[in-house]
Amino acid sequence: EVQLVESGGGLVQPGGSLRLSCAASGFTFSGYSMNWVRQAPGKGLEWVSYITGSSSTIYYADSVKGRFTISRDNAKNSLYLQMNNLRAEDTALYYCARSIDGTNRALDIWGQGTMVTVSS
Amino acid sequence: DIVMTQSPDSLAVSLGERATINCKSSQSLLYSSNNKNYLAWYQQKPGQPPKLLIYWASTRASGVPDRFSGSGSGTDFTLTISSLQAEDVAVYYCQRYYSPLYTFGQGTKLEIK
Numbered sequence: 001e002v003q004l005v006e007s008g009g010g011l012v013q014p015g016g017s018l019r020l021s022c023a024a025s026g027f028t029f030s031g032y033s034m035n036w037v038r039q040a041p042g043k044g045l046e047w048v049s050y051i052t053g054s055s056s057t058i059y060y061a062d063s064v065k066g067r068f069t070i071s072r073d074n075a076k077n078s079l080y081l082q083m084n085n086l087r088a089e090d091t092a093l094y095y096c097a098r099s100i101d102g103t104n105r106a107l108d109i110w111g112q113g114t115m116v117t118v119s120s
Numbered sequence: 121d122i123v124m125t126q127s128p129d130s131l132a133v134s135l136g137e138r139a140t141i142n143c144k145s146s147q148s149l150l151y152s153s154n155n156k157n158y159l160a161w162y163q164q165k166p167g168q169p170p171k172l173l174i175y176w177a178s179t180r181a182s183g184v185p186d187r188f189s190g191s192g193s194g195t196d197f198t199l200t201i202s203s204l205q206a207e208d209v210a211v212y213y214c215q216r217y218y219s220p221l222y223t224f225g226q227g228t229k230l231e232i233k
Contacts, residue, residue: 106175
């Protein structure tokens with residue numbers, strides 16, 4: 001079964017750091033580009049970051065550029081999001097999601113999400 | 121800024137009737153290199169992650185019922201549900217997926233009238 005499972009969320013103070021993980025299974029992880037998408041409570045979806053299978057290309061939303069770093073370890077079938085200098089507006093459910101392929105970057109597989117709360 | 125604007129924000133339709141959701145991009149999503157529109161539609165039900173419905177603006181994802189269809193090109197796109205079923209109650213999002221920004225629309229909440 002194709003599956004993505006996020007972990008690492010929690011409560012953190014403003015200015016703090018957190019590292020999210022996404023464990024992939026059921027497909028050849030290294031062959032797929034991956035994304036992080038977040039959803040603030042009661043709000044819409046916001047795309048956060050993208051990374052190709054080889055990590056050669058990375059993109060960020062302007063709202064997180066310079067504070068968040070996406071990475072992956074294909075040997076461990078894992079995707080990561082290092083979040084630094086966190087702000088209250090980063091509070092959200094964070095999903096990892098797979099892109100269909102290198103050209104078609106629509107998101108066909110999603111995890112259940114991990115919640116990040118930034119509050120003092 | 122690249123902006124995706126959906127209309128309406130919410131919609132109430134009777135069971136069996138047609139539902140139409142619009143999505144407008146501030147930039148054309150039709151790319152001459154492959155003549156494809158880089159636009160997807162997702163459905164999100166309460167407490168669940170989003171589900172891909174449509175990609176390339178009009179191609180249904182695997183397992184999606186044929187009452188869902190996508191149309192449009194360039195900057196204006198439409199998601200149509202031909203005959204609304206109770207299980208279609210959800211929030212629907214469009215998304216551009218041409219690099220480097222993969223922006224979502226604000227969402228349209230679909231309810232039963």
